[in-house]
Amino acid sequence: MRAAEILARDGPNVLSPPKETPEIIKFLKQMIGGFSSLLWAGAVLCFIAYLIEFSKDKSASLDNLYLGGVLIVVVILTGMFAYYQEAKSTNIIASFTKMIPRNALVIRNGEKYEIPAEHLVLGDIVEIKGGDQIPADIRILTSQGCKVDNSSLTGESEPQFRSCEVTHENPLESKNIGFYSTTCLEGTATGMVINTGDRTVIGRIASLASSVGHEKTPIAIEIEHFVHIVAGVAVSIGIVFFIIAICMKYRVLDAVIFLIGIILANVPEGLVAAVTVSLSLTAKRMAKKNCLVKNLEAVETLGSTSIICSDKTGTLTQNRMTVAHLWFDNEIYQADTSENQKDQIFDQSSATWTSLSKIVMLCNRAEFKSGQESVPIMKKIVMGDASEAALLKFSEVVMGDVIERRKKNRKVVEIPFNSVNKFQLSIHETDDPNDKRFLLVMKGAPERILEKCSTIMINGQEQPLDESSVKAFQDAYMELGGLGERVLGFCHLYLPEDEFPDNYSFDVESMNFPTSDLCFVGLISLIDPPRSTVPDAVIKCRSAGIKVIMVTGDHPITAKAIARSVGIISANSETVEDIAKRLKIPVEKVNKREAKAAVVSGMELKEMSPEQLDELLANHTEIVFARTSPQQKLVIVEGCQRQNAIVAVTGDGVNDSPALKKADIGIAMGCAGSDAAKIAADMVLLDDNFSSIVTGIEEGRLIFDNLKKIIAFTLTKNIAELIPFLIFIIAGVPLPIGTIAILFIDLGTDIIPSIALAYEKAESDIMNRKPRHKKKDRLVNHQLALYSYLQIGILQSVGGFFAYFTVYTVQGFKPDLLLYLRPLWENDSLNDLEDSYGQEWTKYQRQYLEWTGYTAYFVAVMVQQIADVIIRKTRINSVFQQGLFRNKYIWVGIASQIIIAVILSSGFGSIPVLNFTTLRIQYWFVAVPYAIVIWLYDEFRKLLVRHYPGSWWDKTMYY
């Protein structure tokens, strides 16, 4: 009862999600953002034009009213479409962040209940056991060997004991507090809930993180930039021609109508839809490749990444300890560290190995969880700490059924590992029925083990431990330690049968058995090995000009070793320390410029001023940050951003969330990541694998290229839509294309081809060029704009005008007559206008001819847009290198262009307001030569760009 009251008072025990923008605001943003405002202006102008006309004449034509209405419908439809797309992709992630409901075991009124964790309230007593996630901040009341993993909170990866004593004033340091969302690794405990929901430590950090504001994404900036360019062009041309029209003594009303036409021609109405669709297509494609993108724009940001700050554990490495090396018989053997460890090639014939393997197998408390018989060894879940699990799996692979052998060598007594002894010991019966001796096996820190030994086993023979063997041990230990591996020593002793008979009772408290003068057998070193796909991915990054920085909490030596093995520090580069060692000079005397690589520890980083950090980041290409705290990640990210880099950061812990937010693109780990990290991130890696980031980068670059292609395709025909108005105003010809026909190009024939360009495969150089410079390499650069507007666009207009003149000429109006014919042509009271043949036309007959002209111009633009979509498939490669038929969607797009045009010009378009007429077959082919010219010209352009890189042509014509 009381619980319900508190629940009502405090609210459920969940983290409140970050504040969402209300849906209606999102929707309205789509309605007024970007080009929509221009279209609104167009619609308003339409209504004004209608009102002016209406005030003069009650029976004014409704055309302007219709057009205004159509514009508003267009704005609302495209806005709704963009909103729908965004909502859909938001849902992908929303469904993901929603976690499986967690239950908590709570004691209320002396009875145990299992209730959903969000119903926990202050003062509840909960029970936790190994494997559970702690359901709220709790104060431990009782504990049996309870260990928790606080890494998501504090970054410490070592499991920590929890007991009921207060060990520190700071609750974060105190041993008697268990934190919400951390995991209990082993043992059991009961605790009292002291904080729930947002008031938990995690909750406070999470709300702190969400207050670091999200800012504009690069693609959003690029699109804004592009909208500015287009809007600038539209408005300035519109105003210039408005003034020209007024000067040419056109009526104000006409000038306003021209203005509408110019705005309409300039605004690529369908582009927003095409861009959103292609972004969400890519997002879907990336999800398939294990990158889950939270907001669409992040896809592109990933492509412009120039620095990746990657975690080590789990991202670059497999996140499990694995036996890497063995040392026995004075020799170092390498073990297979690949994901399945199939090929163990070291020498297993030595008698020393037989002894060593026995110790490894017996002196180990780890066990496989039951019920996993069919699971491959490497995937079996192990109860026990990471090192022991590694040794268990290793012996299972090499020797077969460990559990069975352990049963044969019954354990008599054991001393578990603790930090004071630094060793682990157990005494076993032997499996040899004739041998009644007990076997004492021990493993631990190598130096501690060696202290306890007086002999060493070489080739199965015990030999006294002389100076040379100690030296050999020291060398091996140093070498393995230098590889960043965790080294363990192993020794054993057969207890003499006469002193320790069958029934001897061993006592761990009094230690009534020898723990010195043992026989040293060997060393085994463990490491968390790199994922096998990572080295290739790092090479790919390097060729793509992306710097990979490792940021880890591990020891510098381990970090450096892993960095070397995955190629973050390449084989031939040295750190300052390496150079000092090689030249045998003090570190201070080394010229820092000579060292390509650097390993910086968290302590050093703490001492650095921002300027020093900048210098470090600028001068070294290969950097490893070791022993860093998650907070320092933020410092590193900021440092990278000062270098004008676009920074991708991986993270899994709660403490990573500020860095994830600060980074241009935050990447959370899907498996190991905490909820807070996933909330703060822009992208979630489902398989935690570094190489997925690289795949993501490739996709991101591809979408940037494809967006360029889409925009170039869309912008081109804007000129072909605009020029008619300009010629109409200046040369006074009958209007070549109407506003409705323009809308049908923008929102009809061009939509599917432009989306199809999003499916275009990458051109060959995609991962061999430098990352995009966010200030210099714009989505829409002047090359793209000039080439589209002033070359292909003009060519298209010429083709369109040719079609237009053809239609008028064959019907009787030759081009010379058309010039400055407008005042007569549009005169409603002139019903006998003479053409070039002396025939006389009524107003409606001329009007109908004008519509035929619109249709012909429309078809001509459509035909040339087919050529345009083909040339836009590539920017540098020949279309034939790219494969004309590799992207099937392009052909779907071309088919859609033709079908829509056929439908419109074969009767369906002759509905009153649409003003399309039926077109003779031959008019369809008038623009074909121009389409071919466009194709040839662009192939020629690409040929020169490919053959003369860096030339004037390349700089001017490559967009």
Next chain:
Amino acid sequence: MAALQEKKTCSQRMEEFRHYCWNPDTGQLLGRTLSKWVWISLYYVAFYVVMSGLFALAIYTLMCTIDPYTPDYQDQLKSPGVTLRPDVYGERGLEIFYNVSDKTSWKDLTQTLHTFLSGYTPAAQEENINCSFEQYFIQKEFRAPNHTKFSCKFTADMLQNCSGLTDPNFGFEEGKPCFIIKMNRIVNFLPSNNNTAPRVDCTFLEENHKDFTPLEVDYYPSNGTFSLHYFPYYGKKAQPHYSNPLVAAKFLNIPKNKEVIIVCKIIAENVSFDNPHDPYEGKVEFKLKIQK
């Protein structure tokens, strides 16, 4: 995702813009050096020259392929339009309003007719031949001077009482005005397939004027026909002096001080007057109001 947008002050932006317009360090003007500007302009000039050439070539070829005498297609000009003189357009089409007693109100109307008929004086029609055969004037060859075809004379006097010769006021003064009806020219157009000449028929628009007596009209030339020898028209190049035949209609019983709607249709086999979109195809409709 984070900060890429630094807030710039207005003066910074202005400074950047100035720097863009003229960069003293690199000598760049609007982002390009002068020589670069020259190069790119030259390229564009060359590009546009080639393109204009292509366009000119295309238009030239187009012009070569078309027939100078007959348009390739006449599908959009199937039935001729009809026009009225005098033509005063109000808000909704032709509106001829005048006051019999106020000369200034119809002076302009008669003036329009005089101007229009000035193309039909014997002098203006000198180049044309006299015809009276009332048959289609089919000419396969170019027999007329300068490789042209003959056109038949149509002179104003054929309009008799409405010619403006006998009555320079075209009957406007006495409330029985003349209107001249013209059929639009279409190359090679034959009004009918047999030998019936097209005829003008003017009536009050029925639905509005049921209670009226039918409109009494005097047509000139008699019967209100366009003689067949004016057809077919062979186009401007073949018949440079061709003038459209006319029909004048003199309305005898227009009620005074009342707005009436009159429709004049052309009755001929190949002339349609029921196109819902085009009010001037095969017919002409106008409002007439004579005040006293």
